[in-house]
Amino acid sequence: MTSTSSPQMLILLFFSFISLSSQSFSVYRLLPKTQTDFQAIQRLYKNATDHDLNFWKTGKDKHGFWDVMVELKNEKFLMDYLQINDISHVKTIEDVEKLISKHENNQTLSKMFPRLWDDSSSAHYDFHTYGSYQRMTDWMKQLVVKYPKMVQYISIGKTTEGRNIDGVEIGGDSRTKKIFWIDGGIHAREWAAPHTALFFIHQLTSRANEPGIKKLLEEITFVVVPCLNPDGYEFTRSSTNPHVRLWQSGTSDDPCSEIYQGPAPFSEPEAKAVRDALLSQRYKGRTDAYITLHTYSQIWIHPYGHKKDAYPGDIKDLYEVGKKAAQALKRVYGTKYVVGSGADTLYPASGGSEDWAKHEAKVKFVYLLELRPDEKNWDGFILDEKELIPTARETWEGVRVVAEAVLDRIVAQKASTPREAPKARGFRFGDGTEGSCFDVRHACKRWVQEREELCRTVPIFMRENCAYSFLLILTFIYERIQAIHNTDENSAFHNFKLIRINPETENSVKYLRSLYEDSSPYELDFWQPPTHIGAIVDLTVAPSDAPKFVRDLESKNINYIVAVNDLSKAIENERGSDKFYNPIAGFAYDKYNSLDEIHSEMKRLKKEYPTMITLIDIGQSHENRTLLVMKITGKRNPLGSKISMWIDGGIHAREWISPATAMYIAHELILGYENDATVAKLMDHIDFYILPVMNPDGYEYSREKNRMWRKNRSPAKCHRQTFSTVCCSGVDLNRNFDWFWASTGSSSDPCHDTYHGSSAFSEPESQAVRDFLEQNTPEAFISLHSYSQMWLIPYGHRKQSYPQDYHTGLRPLALRATKALYELYGTKYQVGTGADLMYEASGGSHDWAKGQLKVPYAYLIELRPKNTMMGHGFLLPEREIVPTGLETFESIKVVADELVAQFVEPVIRAKLSTTTRPSIPPYRRGYSIIDTTTMDPVEELAPVKKTFETSPPVKCMDYGDYCRLWGVLQLCYRDQVSKLCPKTCDSRCSFAV
Ligand SMILES: [Zn+2]
Structure with missing residues (x-):
């Protein structure tokens, strides 16, 4: 790990990267005639990774066809397979790379002349060519300058590689207008999609004064995020090598397959960003249309895609508007689209954002568009640049029909009270039922469930256990090269490792305890101290000590993984972009704010809601910062x-x-008082005292x-060690x-992190x-x-x-609270005492x-997060702030409601009651529904022996990320490699020559 940036290795990496370009690729179209043919192709598809087959298109049944890209060296395998199974096929593209150069990288005359049809202002984008992501965002930023009233720049999240996922809001700042959501580019290789979305931005802004568009913008705010997956997009642009250009992160259970779907719905930051945006305070309940752009096939798809013959309740509306849109589109250039559900027209696949938007986000008009070319065109994803504008223009006409349908609906709603839409047919999103993606390798799936970036962050571990496709390795090399170039030597935690250990024996626990409690020869910081066998231990180690330390662990047979390879990167990744919520005085609810920002937001709230909020200064910290409590309460006080x-x-x-x-x-309480009767009732009976930062200095x-x-x-206080005196503060x-x-x-x-102070309540903050x-x-x-x-x-x-009421009061309520929390996003909590679940610790405030x-x-x-296999520990990315806040608020409501039931309602009943009773037995909401057998979402009380899947003993592994990679790349024949990686290249291991 410490030697990864040596120049030798970098050269070697470049070499292996470039050498791939010399391979050539063809595309075949497979044409099944019978059910047996169809099944044989399906088998091939399921094992695509093993044979380096890149499926561009899958057929839905024996009448459909399949496009598959194959490298020259694997062509014989494919031909043999097709021959043995007697499957008809035809070669559609002889040399994919040539076609890429011809269609996508041609230095045509068009690039030398300014576009005549576009206006000549500074906000200019060349829609004739495939531009970089930087170019796209630059252009959108220029639009904000050009149309300050109409266009607002937004960032909905950050990608794994740290790019912002950016877009624009068009239509002004009104929070009552309906939202029309458009995104593109979630699949990297589908380049026409982001460009079509960009063209929509152009249409809406440059033609805002046209009566038709003007009418739309009066009622609707368009949110366009043209490129949801900028990492993938930039990666596919980095080379004309077909492996790179046609790389796709898609959907599959096999993390190493090109259609890997992520461990769970929304495990990918890009998909999460869309979900969080649609569920944000800003857009929630306002979004009436959602269109996501893909290529290719020319299909106008409505939900649902997970299963044949499954439709939302208002399918008739969706189908009719879709049909009308396809007709409008066709009128422009005669391009024909098929209209139907994804499962009916393509291939059933669960986990699509469009299904989610319909079923969970309750958006009315939801469509996934597969743009040009159609299936009869053999060029697939490689749409000629000259088709970009026609594609965008015709698609716009279709989208405009949907916008008009939204407008009609707004008018109708204004005229009458909205009619409840019939309920959708029941199905659980992404639940893995029939029609879901394939479960190829259970173990891999399980591991990746822990964290989506697993394949990239612990490549040794993953490659040891999961078959690995060339595509992913290429991504990996690419990222590594980037990482090496971008290394920032100055950051404080540069190359610090987060090591996650699963102690399996009493001796391991003992050893780790000694490191934690006594002095340790290594520079370690325990995030999760050792407790018992099977309980995860998280610690960070300084880069200089890392090699020694892990060798030490290995010699003691202690299992570990490197959960975060460079802590400084994780720290960078923690802070996302902050443009999404319009920041007021620097504060935003979806970012980590400074103490000043928090205090000014509290003061702002107090000013805005003077009857609901009181600020109380309860004391000062050591460094004289205020401990500021916000009292939030309802305006009414019935008792x-x-x-x-x-x-x-x-x-x-x-x-x-x-x-x-x-x-x-606090935010949810304040907003809830106006909008949510339940919250209002709680606040009319309860004063909430919130101290957001109890340790402001720290x-x-x-x-x-x-x-x-x-x-x-x-x-600082000092204590004496054997030969010296050491002083530490805190x-x-x-x-x-x-x-x-x-x-x-x-x-x-x-000096210890759990120093209890000189006496109980020795500190001004606790006092x-x-x-x-x-x-x-x-x-x-x-x-x-x-x-x-x-x-x-x-x-x-x-x-x-x-405590005495542990089983009758505290624990039942905790179970109900965590159940409510779980209901929102499926976040699981364990319930119990800290001593039972983790370790004993005295002096706690609770x-x-x-x-x-x-x-x-x-x-x-x-x-959040959970301390299982993967996860960033304290460095929870900012994009998880809002979901964490929302789910936690669900549990707070349960606790508050219980308080009302126990401490308020008896008083009310007593007041109402004419007969005077000396005491009314406390009534507890929980009693009727506490049934621990139905509590399975919540993990049960400790001490439970946690079962934990770990990697089998690693044998053929060297210390160093690259050895496995070189092994997989079969480079052991090189002297240099075999010297650097003796274990990997050992003749008994699979990667030896
Ligand atoms: Zn804590």
């Missing part, structure tokens, strides 16, 4: 007094998702100085509360919280942390130590709240 709930965040500095979630909860320190800082910033505030203080799971060493809560004791206390997705119940200081302050419901929530 004359209210109960209360406390939520704090950011007690640990580096757990950034925690303050972000606290702010998101938080700022983690932003400015050390991303991995955990404690507060109390002045106290772990969540070990500083008065609950069995300093007895378990905390350290008396000021301030104590003093405030003693005066205002709430009915529920919730402290937000990250990470590992656990809902922790008191007590955490000792194993199997519980334990103190329950044990000393006698708060009925006290919890500590460890937010």
Whole structure:
């Protein structure tokens, strides 16, 4: 790992990269005649990766046909296979690369002359050629300058490689207008799609004064994201080598196959970005049309695509508008489109964004368009540049029909109350039922479920266990070359590794514990300390110590993986683009904000909602920052007094998702009061006290100085070691509360991350919280942390130590809360005490709240991500802030509702009751529905022996990412390679010559 950037290797990489270009590729069309033929081709398709076959097109039944690209060296295999099975075929493209050069890279005269039809202003895009992603975004930015009132630039997310996924909103800033969503380019090789989307932007902006367009823009805001997959697009542009140009990240269960669908719906950042945008406050409930552009086949597709004969309830509307659109399209140049569902016209495939948009996002008009050319044209994805404008123009006419249908609907809705659409036929999205993608390698699927980038981030591991296609290796090499070029030597955590360990023996646990508790010869930072066998340990190691440390682990037979190879990259990736929500005074709910930004947003909210919000300064930190609590409450107060709930965040500095979630909860409460009767009712009975940043000094320190800082910033204290005195600052505030203080799971060493301080409540931050809560004791206390997705119940200081109402109150409510959380996005939480689930730790604030302050419901929530195999630990990407906030709010509502049931409703009943009863037994919402057998989404209470799939013992593996790669590339015959990778090239191993 440390030697990856040596020049020798780089040269070798370039060599293997370039040498592939000399291969030639052809495309065959396979024409089944019988069901047997069809099945034989299907078998071929399922094993495509093994034979390096690149399917451009799949047939839906024995009447359809298939296009497959094959490399010269595999042509014989294909021919033999077709002959043995007696399948008719015809060669449609002799030399794919030649065709690419001819159609897509021709230096024609057109490039030398300015486009006459386009206006001559600075906002200019050449629609005659395939432009770079940079060119696309530059042009869109120019449009914002040119049309400041009409066009707004948006970023909906970030790709794996860190590119922004950008687009424009056209139609002004009104939040009441309907949204018409258009995206393109989710499949990298389908170049005509992003260009068609760009052309739509051009049509809408340059012709905004045409009566037809003007009418649309008055009622509709168009959101166009032309290129959803800029990583893939740029990669396919990087070479005319057909392997590169026609690379596709698509849908399949085999992570290494070209149609890999990702571990679950929306595991890909690009797809997630679309989902999050459509579900965002900005677009939610406003989107009436969703069009996603693909190539090729000339089909106008409506949902559903996962299964034949499955349709949404309003299929008639969808079909009729689609038919009309196809007719309008045809009138332009006579181009014929087929209209139907994806499953009926193509091949059933689940997980499509269009199905999701219809079924889950409840968008009315949803279409997937397969653009030119049609199936009779043999050039497939390689559409000639000269066809770009005609394609875009005709498609626009079709899209305009859909826009008019949206307009009609708006008019109709204004005229009458909307009629409920009949319910869609029941099916679960991407549930793997018949018609879903193939499950080729179960183990690979399982591993990749842990994290989508697995193939790339731990290539050794993946290639050891999963067959690997050339295509993915090419991607890998490409990324590596890029990574080497982009290396930023200056960043603080450059090349720090996040190592994830699965200790399988008592000795391993013991050894790791000694590293954690005693002094360690390595520079380690434990993110998840060792607890018991089978519980994942996360730690980071400095690059200088990494080789020694992993060799140490290997010698002790401890299983590990390198979860993050370069922490600085993960830190960069954590922060996404912030343009999506119009930032007010620098604050945005989908990014990690500074303390100043958080405080000014709180003040802004107070100004905007003076009757709902009070700001309370409960004290100062060591460095004199304010501990600012926001009290949020409903305007009504039917009983004359209210109960209360406390939520704090950011007690640990580096757990950034925690303050972000606290702010998101505040945001949902405030907005909910106007729009959601349930939320309004809760707020009319409950005062919510939210302290978003309980450790402001540490938080700022983690932003400015050390991303991995955990404690507060109390002045340095010194302690003596054998030969010297060491001084360190900071106290772990969540070990500083008065609950069995300093007895378990905390350290008396000021340099340790869990230093408990000089006494209980020695710190101004913990004092301030104590003093405030003693005066205002709430009915529920919730402290937000990250990470590992656990809902922790008191007590955490000792194993199997519980409050009296653990089984009757605390735990049943926790199960219901996490169930509600799970319902939103399927995020699973474990429920139990911290001591039982992880490790014993005394001095925790939630334990103190329950044990000393006698708060009925006290919890500590460890937010996303989960600490399984893959995941970024504390470095949760910004794009997950909103989903985390939304799902957590679901659970907060459950807790709040329980408080109302137990502490408010009895009072109401007593007031209403004429007979005076001395006491009314508390009523608990949970009782009737608590049935642990139906709780399967929630993982059950510990201590459970966690079963955990690990890699089988690795034998033929060298230390170093590239050895496996060279092995797969069969380069062991080279002296240099066999010298550098002796184990990989060992004659007993599969990659030896
Ligand atoms: Zn924490």
